[in-house]
Amino acid sequence: MTIPASVSAPNVARADTAGYRHRAVAALLDGLVLYAMLLVIFTSWLVIAQPRAAVQEAPPLVNALSVVVVGLYVLATTAFGRTLGMRAIGLRIVRSHDGAGLGPLRVVSRSLVLLLATGLLLSPWALTSKGFGAHPYLLVVYSLWMLLNTKHQMLHDQIAGTVVIRTASSSASRKGSAASDPSLGSLEPPQAQALWEELDQVRRRARGDLHAASVPLFVLGLIAAGGALADMRDPMSFFSLYWAFAGPVGLAVTAFWFRQLQRRQGAGTGVGQLVMITIFVTCGAVVSWVFPIGGVITAVGFFALAFTQRSRVLAAAAILFGVVTGAEQPLHFISNGVLNRIPNAAAGVFGYHGSAVVFAVLALLFFGAGVSALRRERLG
Amino acid sequence: MTENDSASPHPASVLDDVVHHRARLGILTVLGQVQTATFTYLKSLLSLTDGNLGRHIEVLAGEGLVSITKGYENRRPRTWVTITDSGYAALTAEMAVLKQLLCQFEERGQPPA
Numbered sequence: 001m002t003i004p005a006s007v008s009a010p011n012v013a014r015a016d017t018a019g020y021r022h023r024a025v026a027a028l029l030d031g032l033v034l035y036a037m038l039l040v041i042f043t044s045w046l047v048i049a050q051p052r053a054a055v056q057e058a059p060p061l062v063n064a065l066s067v068v069v070v071g072l073y074v075l076a077t078t079a080f081g082r083t084l085g086m087r088a089i090g091l092r093i094v095r096s097h098d099g100a101g102l103g104p105l106r107v108v109s110r111s112l113v114l115l116l117a118t119g120l121l122l123s124p125w126a127l128t129s130k131g132f133g134a135h136p137y138l139l140v141v142y143s144l145w146m147l148l149n150t151k152h153q154m155l156h157d158q159i160a161g162t163v164v165i166r167t168a169s170s171s172a173s174r175k176g177s178a179a180s181d182p183s184l185g186s187l188e189p190p191q192a193q194a195l196w197e198e199l200d201q202v203r204r205r206a207r208g209d210l211h212a213a214s215v216p217l218f219v220l221g222l223i224a225a226g227g228a229l230a231d232m233r234d235p236m237s238f239f240s241l242y243w244a245f246a247g248p249v250g251l252a253v254t255a256f257w258f259r260q261l262q263r264r265q266g267a268g269t270g271v272g273q274l275v276m277i278t279i280f281v282t283c284g285a286v287v288s289w290v291f292p293i294g295g296v297i298t299a300v301g302f303f304a305l306a307f308t309q310r311s312r313v314l315a316a317a318a319i320l321f322g323v324v325t326g327a328e329q330p331l332h333f334i335s336n337g338v339l340n341r342i343p344n345a346a347a348g349v350f351g352y353h354g355s356a357v358v359f360a361v362l363a364l365l366f367f368g369a370g371v372s373a374l375r376r377e378r379l380g
Numbered sequence: 381m382t383e384n385d386s387a388s389p390h391p392a393s394v395l396d397d398v399v400h401h402r403a404r405l406g407i408l409t410v411l412g413q414v415q416t417a418t419f420t421y422l423k424s425l426l427s428l429t430d431g432n433l434g435r436h437i438e439v440l441a442g443e444g445l446v447s448i449t450k451g452y453e454n455r456r457p458r459t460w461v462t463i464t465d466s467g468y469a470a471l472t473a474e475m476a477v478l479k480q481l482l483c484q485f486e487e488r489g490q491p492p493a
Binding site: 189192193195196198199202203205206207209210262263265266267268269270 | 401402405406409410412413414415416417418420421422425426453458475478479481482485
């Protein structure tokens with residue numbers, strides 16, 4: 001069996017480079033992270049300084065801090081070979097001529113050109129107190145640059161001599177290399193059959209030890225139960241505040257739980273992807289904290305987790321959670337609907353806390369699904 | 381070790397092959413699911429002896445299919461084995477071969493109608 005140790009092709013081919021769609025999604029995710037960070041800076045300035053003026057204009061210090069934060073983010077993530085968004089999509093920045101990692105010179109030049117270009121495009125608006133991203137259309141125009149050349153390079157790629165490749169596709173193209181192992185052919189039918197069955201059993205037991213479905217289902221149950229409790233509290237603001245924190249905290253708890261499982265039993269799924277999901281969901285929650293969509297963002301996070309863990313049960317649970325919370329959180333759509341349909345019967349049970357009942361039912365459903373998933377995982 | 385395996389034919393080849401595949405594919409199959417596992421976990425799940433498992437893991441690491449990390453956890457030495465990208469590729473390829481083999485047997489085994 002001969003397998004090349006690395007993929008570094010002599011010259012990166014167009015097929016390996018990331019196309020417009022992937023780079024756009026990665027850029028949107030990075031934009032989300034940066035927007036959340038700038039929002040935190042601006043909001044903490046508002047809270048600390050409490051400016052009197054009706055139209056608040058950030059002082060140069062706050063603007064400078066924002067520029068430094070953005071610059072450090074771009075520089076640091078480029079130095080690691082991929083931004084957070086690229087890591088999530090499975091992209092990597094490499095040297096265009098040999099596909100190797102970037103040296104300090106390329107890291108600095110790529111980051112500087114990118115920052116200068118985006119800064120110049122945004123600056124006429126950024127300077128007039130409208131804040132960052134007032135005219136993101138210009139960035140879209142800038143990104144069209146990559147359609148003009150063969151390797152999907154943007155201006156900063158071309159100047160620094162870099163190219164963005166898809167790591168996922170390059171590993172897929174390697175699959176053929178170990179195509180046939182001649183010694184396997186020497187197996188007799190019963191031996192091959194026994195080997196197959198044994199491997200299948202081992203695979204299922206290892207898969208069960210991940211607890212990929214049960215742990216997140218229990219956490220979803222806890223989140224729903226917490227939602228029921230939050231609705232029992234009188235001020236409505238507490239209910240919306242709860243949903244702003246539910247997703248990030250829930251995903252972090254899941255990551256911690258996975259990590260503990262991995263420690264205790266000596267095997268488990270890596271939490272790297274889950275940490276990424278938690279970061280993006282946290283940023284999403286920060287950016288949209290004034291809107292009543294915290295529950296939907298939570299659901300998106302758990303759906304992404306289900307995708308990475310390849311768990312259908314969890315995916316279905318996340319969708320159900322998203323639909324119910326999306327309808328219930330802003331308008332109490334479900335509980336009000338039931339109340340209006342059968343007023344006499346429901347009023348006694350629902351009272352003024354219809355959402356509490358809805359979320360309690362949801363919590364029971366998820367706990368039940370979690371227990372049944374756990375049983376299946378134990379059986380292997 | 382790798383060179384030995386490929387160059388000189390083993391004396392008790394067929395039976396040894398089965399044992400060899402069982403351990404090697406077993407390790408890769410487990411890691412294909414859990415990505416990273418301790419030596420102890422692999423040992424208990426695959427019911428192999430210390431020496432046996434150690435040898436197979438060394439062979440796999442020699443071929444670049446797994447990577448080995450040694451460290452301490454609560455002052456006890458621990459060995460972590462992680463599957464590499466090539467390891468995933470090899471696992472997929474070998475399982476495909478095995479499945480193909482089984483399909484061939486089934487087709488041949490069917491009585492003519």
